[in-house]
Amino acid sequence: MPSKSVVVGSAVGLHARPAAIIAEKAGELGSDVTINGVDASSSLMIMTLGASHGDTVEVAGDDQAAVDEIAALVERDLDA
Amino acid sequence: MTDLITTDLVRLGADWGADKHDVIRALAGVVDDAGRATSRDQIVQDAFARESNAATGLPGGIAIPHCRTTGVSAPTLAFARLDPPVDFGAADGPADLAFLIAAPTEGDVDHLTILGKLARALVKRAFTDALRSAASAQDVIDVVTHALGVPAPATTAAPASGAPSGAANPGAGETTDPPTPAS
Numbered sequence: 231m232p233s234k235s236v237v238v239g240s241a242v243g244l245h246a247r248p249a250a251i252i253a254e255k256a257g258e259l260g261s262d263v264t265i266n267g268v269d270a271s272s273s274l275m276i277m278t279l280g281a282s283h284g285d286t287v288e289v290a291g292d293d294q295a296a297v298d299e300i301a302a303l304v305e306r307d308l309d310a
Numbered sequence: 311m312t313d314l315i316t317t318d319l320v321r322l323g324a325d326w327g328a329d330k331h332d333v334i335r336a337l338a339g340v341v342d343d344a345g346r347a348t349s350r351d352q353i354v355q356d357a358f359a360r361e362s363n364a365a366t367g368l369p370g371g372i373a374i375p376h377c378r379t380t381g382v383s384a385p386t387l388a389f390a391r392l393d394p395p396v397d398f399g400a401a402d403g404p405a406d407l408a409f410l411i412a413a414p415t416e417g418d419v420d421h422l423t424i425l426g427k428l429a430r431a432l433v434k435r436a437f438t439d440a441l442r443s444a445a446s447a448q449d450v451i452d453v454v455t456h457a458l459g460v461p462a463p464a465t466t467a468a469p470a471s472g473a474p475s476g477a478a479n480p481g482a483g484e485t486t487d488p489p490t491p492a493s
Contacts, residue, residue, distance in 0.1 A: 246422040269364030273422060274376050277429035278368060
């Protein structure tokens with residue numbers, strides 16, 4: 231299964247707005263993606279990770295393109 | 311602003327069987343009974359949809375079935391201590407602590423910030439221990455409120471809600487300086 235380790239780029243971590251942006255994108259994708267094992271299409275589940283800026287997380291899923299897309303969002307500062 | 315959770319949204323020792331769907335139905339019923347649901351069926355449907363997408367069981371005996379739904383008009387949290395515990399798909403076993411979290415579809419970032427605090431608290435041992443030892447619904451509210459760090463209602467700047475015209479009469483406002491508890 232494709233997976234990718236990425237560093238959280240948002241200054242606030244995977245919280246509130248960044249989590250919502252990632253979840254929205256993950257919900258639009260045709261295949262399931264997880265971040266550290268939790269459903270990436272749920273902002274609430276993402277927030278349970280408590281991932282801070284600079285933490286490394288594992289993005290995984292069946293589809294490489296979907297994984298890449300979510301991984302890229304995780305790396306970006308979405309709260310900027 | 312409506313409280314996220316109140317004592318009538320708490321159930322301790324809930325025996326709702328072994329099926330998580332029944333637990334979700336029952337929790338939606340709790341929300342409805344508390345007068346917080348615009349559509350109980352919609353909450354159930356949206357929570358089921360989320361659940362079918364991916365399990366909402368977290369490590370440590372916690373389940374957080376949740377949804378954005380038109381079935382509520384304000385973010386609402388219902389809590390049940392389940393006896394017996396129910397499998398919500400967590401790798402380490404069934405859940406005895408269940409929160410149904412329903413957020414309006416119109417939810418803004420403020421909601422998310424609050425829910426994020428809850429999400430982070432949920433995975434802390436001290437929080438779940440306190441929920442397990444809570445002796446009353448009020449205890450649960452206190453634990454949750456503390457975890458959310460909800461400040462005394464500081465709802466300033468809400469001119470849209472109709473600041474009573476010309477009601478700038480000093481002294482009428484109850485300036486309740488909370489007695490700083492020397493804890």
